Amino acid sequence: MTPGDQHSDAPAAQPVRSDAERNRGRILAAARAVFGRDGLGASMASVARETGVGIATVFRHFPTKEALVAAVFSDRMDAYADAVATALDHPDPWHGFIGYIETACAMQAADSGFADVLTMTFPTAKAMEKRRNEAYEGMVELISRAKATGRLREDFDPSDLVLLHMANLGVVNACGDAAPDAWRRVVALMIQSFEAPARGTLPASPEHDALYRAMLRAAPVSGATRKPEQSS
């Protein structure tokens, strides 16, 4: 069984024969490659082509593109939600907070698909959005607790985590295999900049709607190819 089977975006459970399971796995692998290469705007037809099956087979396993997107990204969403839960469980909220950042940035460096979960929205995949929003609420709570300890600067905004992940992705993409750990130094500097007391004021955070639009337009990045299209 693939991780997507466990989630409400997945098609209704039915007895599945093993060749159907194998097909499902092949479709998911192909979809991961196609979405990584062409963005979430890629069509079900191109996923079928990549898999080497007819489009009807794709639709039999995933009745909507939302269901397919959710299945492709759900394991990354699980990892993100787990990282937030672990951070919230830490007895010291500041250490939970920086531990989360290091974990999430490491996941982002290891897997460009994870970056999509962090910096994109999935407006057409409601269950995905719901789970991410729950994790996001957990982060907001963690940030509030970390501020209460006096270790996190008061003007830290949850959107700074989105910006951090965009910056991290820039380093990861630019350095690639040539300097695969360079992002760690940038993330360490960023974490130190978050520490209270603040060493100066900051330009205002982007407005929520603006950052949301930015996340909407950000396409999955895989290797060095990206396209601007978003889920249609």
Place this chain on the structure above:
Amino acid sequence: MTPGDQHSDAPAAQPVRSDAERNRGRILAAARAVFGRDGLGASMASVARETGVGIATVFRHFPTKEALVAAVFSDRMDAYADAVATALDHPDPWHGFIGYIETACAMQAADSGFADVLTMTFPTAKAMEKRRNEAYEGMVELISRAKATGRLREDFDPSDLVLLHMANLGVVNACGDAAPDAWRRVVALMIQSFEAPARGTLPASPEHDALYRAMLRAAPVSGATRKPEQSS
């Protein structure tokens, strides 16, 4: 006259008629678009196609691709060298240093071609490399002076500027027009993290050769399209 005419990578000066000048400008504009879209690996033939002239016309103005690359990027190289010179002239090296960062990151946000000058190498364009190396030496001198004031952390490495520009480009590319000033907040945080005394140790900087390889593989980024090819 275009900026490229002043530099040693440009073809030997000859009396140029005004329609030839116009052609030269059109070729440069087309090359800027083609390199931005396809990377420095784009062929002279594709520049000719984009310009709408024969390839012989392109070679008459730019006898080698190195000469064309140098002409396309020389105005950005000028801006980079000017920013370094201005920073070195500042009576307070720390303020010169942070002023340089703000200027260079603003140029990077406004013009993706500028990012290429900062984070790529041009191994086949010797004069470009020479000018950039001179500007880089100026930066190393400025960093040394800023450390001497006690305001810049001792473990700051010149390569941290490259990483900063990679991070900034990540934010600029991800936010685009949706949140066009979001990078300012990230850069302000980074500058605060550079301030002495350091709030903690940092992971080691990437090795010089590793970062150089990363810069070699980084292709020009324009909008949301990039390709891995480098100058051939």
